[in-house]
Amino acid sequence: MEDPLLNFLVKFQNLVAKNVSITHLGVENVKSICALDIAYKGNIGYAVAVYFDGNKYEHYVFAGEVNFPYIPTFLFMREAPLMMKALEKYQDQCQLTLVDGHGLAHPRRSGIATVIGVLLNIPTIGVAKSRLFGEEVREGEETYIVVNGEKVGVKRGKYYFSIGNKVDLVDVITLSRLGYPEALKLADKISKEAKGKR
DNA sequence: GCGACAG
DNA sequence: ATCTTGTCGC
Numbered sequence: 621m622e623d624p625l626l627n628f629l630v631k632f633q634n635l636v637a638k639n640v641s642i643t644h645l646g647v648e649n650v651k652s653i654c655a656l657d658i659a660y661k662g663n664i665g666y667a668v669a670v671y672f673d674g675n676k677y678e679h680y681v682f683a684g685e686v687n688f689p690y691i692p693t694f695l696f697m698r699e700a701p702l703m704m705k706a707l708e709k710y711q712d713q714c715q716l717t718l719v720d721g722h723g724l725a726h727p728r729r730s731g732i733a734t735v736i737g738v739l740l741n742i743p744t745i746g747v748a749k750s751r752l753f754g755e756e757v758r759e760g761e762e763t764y765i766v767v768n769g770e771k772v773g774v775k776r777g778k779y780y781f782s783i784g785n786k787v788d789l790v791d792v793i794t795l796s797r798l799g800y801p802e803a804l805k806l807a808d809k810i811s812k813e814a815k816g817k818r
Numbered sequence: 819g820c821g822a823c824a825g
Numbered sequence: 826a827t828c829t830t831g832t833c834g835c
Contacts, residue, residue, distance in 0.1 A: 658826085660826060
């Protein structure tokens with residue numbers, strides 16, 4: 621890591637990881653959730669925050685320029701800024717926020733879901749479509765994602781669910797059993813529509 | 819050196 | 826993530 625900026629970002633991630641709070645939220649009793657995703661059209665990113673109160677879905681789009689490149693393990697630099705702006709709309713209304721990407725299933729326990737959760741001090745869970753880091757350990761019916769001997773999430777079907785912040789493994793497992801979150805599907809769909817019509 | 823590598 | 830038609834498979 622001789623690049624000064626990446627060297628700096630690694631220190632930032634280590635600090636974020638040190639401030640993660642792993643506590644039980646009780647996903648089964650959560651009444652409102654938010655979901656974050658983003659789509660691009662050239663260097664313009666369209667971040668979407670979907671809000672679901674258990675009855676109706678709402679959403680908010682925040683578009684802006686994105687110039688930081690995609691570098692594995694540093695995804696948050698490219699997507700977190702716009703996602704956090706989109707989330708401002710519902711931030712104090714949702715009890716749990718789902719982020720497209722990993723949480724603690726990251727080399728430095730600092731995936732985008734964890735970064736957003738720690739910076740905003742809110743409960744988050746990361747839901748990714750493919751693997752980044754951690755070994756997959758099967759124990760009966762569950763396939764855990766293990767990082768440095770610590771179970772940080774589970775793999776369910778083709779998806780990876782991991783602790784972001786202010787939730788615990790039980791919460792992550794409970795959420796994963798409900799299948800891929802509808803709110804995330806909506807966020808993905810809406811972000812693609814947003815960049816489409818331009 | 820080689821392979822892996824969220825979106 | 827994005828570029829993109831048809832096509833193989835559950």
